[in-house]
Amino acid sequence: TSDVDWRKVRTDFPILELKIDGKPLIYLDNAASSQMPQLVIDRLVRYQTKQHANINRAVHYLSEVATQEYHDARCKLQQFINAREDREVIFTSGTTDSINLVMQGYGRKFIQANDEIILTTLEHHSNIVPWQMLANEKGAKIRVVPINDKGELDVDEYERLFNERTKFVGLIHVSNALGTINPIKRMIDFAHRYDVPVLIDGAQAALHIPIDVQALDCDFYAFSAHKLCGPTGVGILYGKAVLLESMQPYKGGGDMIASVTFEETIYNTIPHKFEAGTPPIAAAIGFGAAIDYLTTIGIENIAAYESTLLDYATKCLTQIPGVNIIGTANEKTAVISFTIDGVHPHDIGTILNQDGIAVRTGHHCAQPVMQRFNVPATSRASFAFYNNKTEVDALIAGIKTVQKVFL
Ligand code: PMP
Numbered sequence: 001t002s003d004v005d006w007r008k009v010r011t012d013f014p015i016l017e018l019k020i021d022g023k024p025l026i027y028l029d030n031a032a033s034s035q036m037p038q039l040v041i042d043r044l045v046r047y048q049t050k051q052h053a054n055i056n057r058a059v060h061y062l063s064e065v066a067t068q069e070y071h072d073a074r075c076k077l078q079q080f081i082n083a084r085e086d087r088e089v090i091f092t093s094g095t096t097d098s099i100n101l102v103m104q105g106y107g108r109k110f111i112q113a114n115d116e117i118i119l120t121t122l123e124h125h126s127n128i129v130p131w132q133m134l135a136n137e138k139g140a141k142i143r144v145v146p147i148n149d150k151g152e153l154d155v156d157e158y159e160r161l162f163n164e165r166t167k168f169v170g171l172i173h174v175s176n177a178l179g180t181i182n183p184i185k186r187m188i189d190f191a192h193r194y195d196v197p198v199l200i201d202g203a204q205a206a207l208h209i210p211i212d213v214q215a216l217d218c219d220f221y222a223f224s225a226h227k228l229c230g231p232t233g234v235g236i237l238y239g240k241a242v243l244l245e246s247m248q249p250y251k252g253g254g255d256m257i258a259s260v261t262f263e264e265t266i267y268n269t270i271p272h273k274f275e276a277g278t279p280p281i282a283a284a285i286g287f288g289a290a291i292d293y294l295t296t297i298g299i300e301n302i303a304a305y306e307s308t309l310l311d312y313a314t315k316c317l318t319q320i321p322g323v324n325i326i327g328t329a330n331e332k333t334a335v336i337s338f339t340i341d342g343v344h345p346h347d348i349g350t351i352l353n354q355d356g357i358a359v360r361t362g363h364h365c366a367q368p369v370m371q372r373f374n375v376p377a378t379s380r381a382s383f384a385f386y387n388n389k390t391e392v393d394a395l396i397a398g399i400k401t402v403q404k405v406f407l
Helices: 006-010 038-051 061-080 095-110 129-138 155-161 184-193 241-246 281-297 299-318 345-354 367-372 389-406
Strands: 089-092 116-120 141-145 166-172 198-201 220-224 235-239 257-260 265-267 323-326 335-340 360-362 378-382
Touching: 038 061, 038 281, 061 089, 061 281, 089 095, 095 129, 095 166, 095 198, 095 220, 095 235, 095 241, 116 129, 116 155, 129 141, 141 155, 155 184, 166 184, 184 198, 235 241, 281 299, 299 323, 299 335, 299 389, 335 389, 345 360, 345 378, 345 389
Parallel strands: 116 141, 116 166, 166 198, 198 220
Antiparallel strands: 089 235, 220 235, 257 265, 323 335, 335 378, 360 378
């Protein structure tokens, strides 16, 4: 982190200059959506003002430009995750869409009655519900990896769940509710001993941990642009080419075909087979700009800086009596879920908001995690590389105000 000027980096984000009721915005809801630097906003404006056209279909100038820029964005994503080929990167509308693509395209074709799908207690609803829908349709079973009191997966138990009926693993890389970083490499390697493919939900990882899909050897990896300083409406699914080629398309329509007659449709090659209709062209190009921006700073530098923020915030919070941190894994990203004795999480969020502090309160689309810790909800402060210690101090002061108001 030594040679990055984090104070200057912060000025790249115009939204951080906002005042909320006269108080500076303190944005600690980065796990829900991170903010966009000016450069990404400018890139979106440039596309909209000078490059907007539909892609793949015309020989005119604008269409060729948009097609090229969209393709370049795909290549940026390919490099970002070190995929072997650009056709292994499919643009989707986000992580949820990517997981549903795998469920529909892989799951519906290859998972049958009595087969087993392994998921973990830490999964976001978007990596639970699609598999439940599939299991109900097929008569397949879902097996769940438990977590310990620190919010860490029980990897031994994971390994014990495997048998000859195991057909798929869905695994969250970083827990959005707790920040736990899971040992996915070990878990992927183990699944491959049984020839079982693994889908990694990387929504909370990609901004904070360098991703190398070849080194991980994961079969699928999914994340959303809006959690990586990009716009909403786009994300990617990485898939190994052989798997993607073996899958059935999830949506039918234009662009995903090689030829159509009323008797028969021949599908296009990957990635087009999975990108029916007009894709989110503008958002994908903005995503590419965000990737360039993040690459310049360096995800490793981001990880190191955020870990100093996490340590500081954890130390400060631990010192306040009546505050309980939920999820104390040894390996964590800068996410702190907490409860305050005697105060409803919703009230915590409301009082903090009066000080301009944005945190999330609720179940974080991870109700099994809440059930495991026996809480209806938590408050969650999630940090990004443009946050700083002054903002941690403001959070701490805000929490003390909450305690004064309610206790
Ligand atoms: N998985 C995880 C771990 C997440 O944190 C989120 C977003 N909260 C999602 C999946 C879903 O992402 P999206 O809403 O962008 O599809």
